Amino acid sequence: RKEVEQDPGPFNVPEGATVAFNCTYSNSASQSFFWYRQDCRKEPKLLMSVYSSGNEDGRFTAQLNRASQYISLLIRDSKLSDSATYLCVVKRLSGGYNKLIFGAGTRLAVHP
Amino acid sequence: DTEVTQTPKHLVMGMTNKKSLKCEQHMGHRAMYWYKQKAKKPPELMFVYSYEKLSINESVPSRFSPECPNSSLLNLHLHALQPEDSALYLCASSLSSGLYQETQYFGPGTRLLVL
Numbered sequence: 001r002k003e004v005e006q007d008p009g010p011f012n013v014p015e016g017a018t019v020a021f022n023c024t025y026s027n028s029a030s031q032s033f034f035w036y037r038q039d040c041r042k043e044p045k046l047l048m049s050v051y052s053s054g055n056e057d058g059r060f061t062a063q064l065n066r067a068s069q070y071i072s073l074l075i076r077d078s079k080l081s082d083s084a085t086y087l088c089v090v091k092r093l094s095g096g097y098n099k100l101i102f103g104a105g106t107r108l109a110v111h112p
Numbered sequence: 113d114t115e116v117t118q119t120p121k122h123l124v125m126g127m128t129n130k131k132s133l134k135c136e137q138h139m140g141h142r143a144m145y146w147y148k149q150k151a152k153k154p155p156e157l158m159f160v161y162s163y164e165k166l167s168i169n170e171s172v173p174s175r176f177s178p179e180c181p182n183s184s185l186l187n188l189h190l191h192a193l194q195p196e197d198s199a200l201y202l203c204a205s206s207l208s209s210g211l212y213q214e215t216q217y218f219g220p221g222t223r224l225l226v227l
């Protein structure tokens with residue numbers, strides 16, 4: 001079993017739709033949590049950090065449930081430009097430093 | 113300026129060649145990383161440098177040799193690679209390697225093809 005699990009998708013949604021991505025992690029020592037976005041043939045870019053209280057950035061809302069070891073990302077009013085792969089990332093101590101553990105990513109395709 | 117630069121963007125090399133990948137950041141970050149990413153897979157950590165010293169080697173074969181000449185530069189020397197080493201090589205940096213909420217910023221990557 002992978003340490004960070006995501007539904008690979010693809011999620012095919014029309015413009016304007018609301019879409020939700022889920023992620024689970026298995027190591028309870030994980031300390032911090034992120035969503036990264038990666039466009040085809042580009043580098044991962046930080047979308048947002050995820051906090052226990054939940055946080056919102058415009059159309060994007062992230063939630064963390066430490067008890068269930070579950071992270072979510074909600075995208076409202078999807079745009080064509082949201083089409084990308086969304087990587088769920090957790091950070092935990094490994095060998096004395098903080099290591100990023102990536103999920104395999106969830107592909108989103110927004111169509112007109 | 114949250115920019116990490118990498119050169120070259122693309123590289124084709126034979127199995128007997130020696131080449132180097134370069135990474136540069138001017139954000140004052142003291143931790144730098146090399147990742148390898150195969151198609152449709154997430155990035156896999158290779159090396160971590162903290163304050164110009166190699167902190168982590170994730171059991172990477174010796175045909176990959178990292179070097180950190182100063183706090184802004186990170187190199188990856190390649191020698192006698194195999195075709196299965198073809199991948200996107202990503203460099204990243206963060207303010208330090210110890211703070212749990214620290215963000216890693218990625219460069220655009222070097223797309224490597226080994227023939």
